[in-house]
Amino acid sequence: MDVTAQSVWDNCLSFIKDNIQPQAYKTWFEPIVAVKLTDNALSIQVPSKFFYEWLEEHYVKILKVALTKQIGESAKLVYVIKMENTYGNKQPFTEKIPSSNRGALKSQEVDVPLNNRSPELKNPFVIPGIRNVKIESQLNPNYSFENFLEGDANRLARNAGLAVANKPGGTSFNPLLIFGGVGLGKTHLAHAIGVDIKDKYPEKTVLYISAEKFTQQYIDSVKKNNRNDFIHFYQIIDVLIIDDVQFLSGKSGTQDVFFHIFNHLHQNGKQVILTSDKAPVDMQDIEQRLLSRFKWGLSAELQSPDFETRVSILKNKLYRDGVEMEDDIIEYVAKHIKTNVRELEGAIISLIAQSSFNKKEITINLAKEIVEKFVKNTKREVSIDYIQKVVSDYFQMDVSTLQSKTRKRHIVQARQLAMFFAKKYTKASLASIGSQIGKRDHATVLHACKTVDNLSSTDKQFRKYVEDLSKKLSL
Incomplete structure (x- = not known):
């Protein structure tokens, strides 16, 4: 590393640190690395294009003043964007964005006058090509505290939600995990908290999103090689509400990125609200480091109302x-x-x-x-354990036999039927089903479901198995 570049940048940082909020400095300037200094042009490495655009929109003036103080009026700044090494390349990709001759910090890539730049946040919903779009909260205003009636079954969760809405990020209820069975009001309460926060703190950025959509966004960001943009977007949310967090089960990549986002938000006093159909202790295939963070705040159960x-x-x-x-x-x-x-x-x-x-x-x-x-x-939701017991009883075997590693045909078929009905009658992920039925992976469950479908249409006896078990599980 060029010592001169480092010393110039250190002096710039010293000036910047005295003139902005400590948290803003930590978020937006500490990750920057000085690369080199050539002909009055300082090259700095930033984590992503999003990061670069945010700097130019919000800190262009202070950067220009700091750099001019160090190098003079002819100072220029070159951003080197470190691209995510998604596809296993040994060297990271870099993209250089030089300044123009009009002075520091006018990017050639974004052809918009500095004074017309929109300060609004970027939204990964529109990846690729992040645009200046306002973040919509995705909240439903019909879900409010007024129509979420309090009772013994929900008093703790409702009161915790009110406390969070009054002081988001400022209570010990961070994260607030609301869990309970289907139809008990988890989503309603999560929206109500968000709606109340927006009413009391209109300047705060609140975002409600399902874990399923979050996962899809993450997958898309990896495909398009802009994972860092995705991460930085979520790191600037003030109140993040993720619904059905159990959907992350078995998705190690999404869990990893959420772990880093969660840590950043929590450390910076931002509020995280989660909903789940089960308590953390009962979540399958969620990494322990993530589960431990779910337990940092309050886990509040919604029970059936009296x-x-x-x-x-x-x-x-x-x-x-x-x-x-x-x-x-x-x-x-x-x-x-x-x-x-x-x-x-x-x-x-x-x-x-x-x-x-x-x-x-x-x-x-x-x-x-x-x-x-x-x-x-009304279909009764059955558990994977219950399905395994019904299938085992039907074929006159123990559950342990059904879960065993044996390749005997009748046991394999029983196991495949259990997986098939688990997918049909529960909301569990393929990975979670496989884990609970003999510690198999999601590919095995997928294969089992396809096998059951195929055999049902070609084998008369097998079709009878499916019909009999369907009746037993539908009762």
Whole structure:
């Protein structure tokens, strides 16, 4: 490394450090490496194109002043962008972006006058070719604290959410992990926290995203060789809400990048909110270092609401929709649909619809008819353990035999059927299914599902296995 380049840059940093916030300095200047000094042009290496664009948009003036103080009016700055070595090349790619002759820091790559640069953040939703677009929060304003009714089953999670909304990043609830079964309001509460933060702190950048979409963005960034842009985008979010974080199960690359993003946000006092269908201790195929961070803050469970809360939820729903209904009918619905708020509201909507379309009065008998159909038609979510037990019992073997390494045909077929039904009846990833059924990988599960499909269409006896097991698991 050229000592002169380093000394010039150190002097520039000393000036910059005295004139900007410590956190901004740490985020945007500490990662920069001085490369060389040639003919009044200082070359510095930055981690990504996004990083370079952010510097030019937000710190171009202070960089120009600092460099001019050190080199003089003819000072120029050349950015060397270190490209992510995604495809296993031994040498990193670099791209040089020289300054123009008009003075420091006018990039030839981005042909926009400095004073017209938009200060808005870049969004990886539009990769490739990151553009100046405003980050939309992706929040649903209909999900609010007002219509998330408090009860014994959700009091801890709701109150923790309110505390986070009042002081994002400033409580011990960071991260806040909200977990619970299907339809209990995890997504609703996560949105409500985000909506409340946006109301109280409009200057904060809040982003809600599903873990599935986050994973897809990461995959796209790797394909397009702009992984660093992806990381830097997420590192400047103030409040990051990731829904269904269990979807990261078995995805080691996505877990690794999320680990680094999480660390950066947490260390910089930014708020992270996660939702999951299970507690951290029950998450399969999530790296221990990530699980340990999930446990840093608060894990709050949403449980099935009690009878009184279910009645309140229904009354609130009817009030918001401007519909009146007798108390005994509301209580009948609340008594018979117990486990899922989504199903509870769905039943009352069906009841209102039947009454409106068929011009029937809403009576207890109509409520019984609707609830009976609704409960009957609602698929019960089964666990992978339960599926393995049903399949093992059907073939008269132990679960340990089904999970064993043996290649005996009838055991292999039983194992493949268990994998097939696990994919059909649960939301678990292929990697998670494989891990729980004999510690296989996702490719084995994928092969098993294809084999079951093929045999079902060609083998009469095998088709009967599938039909019998389907009936047992659908009961």
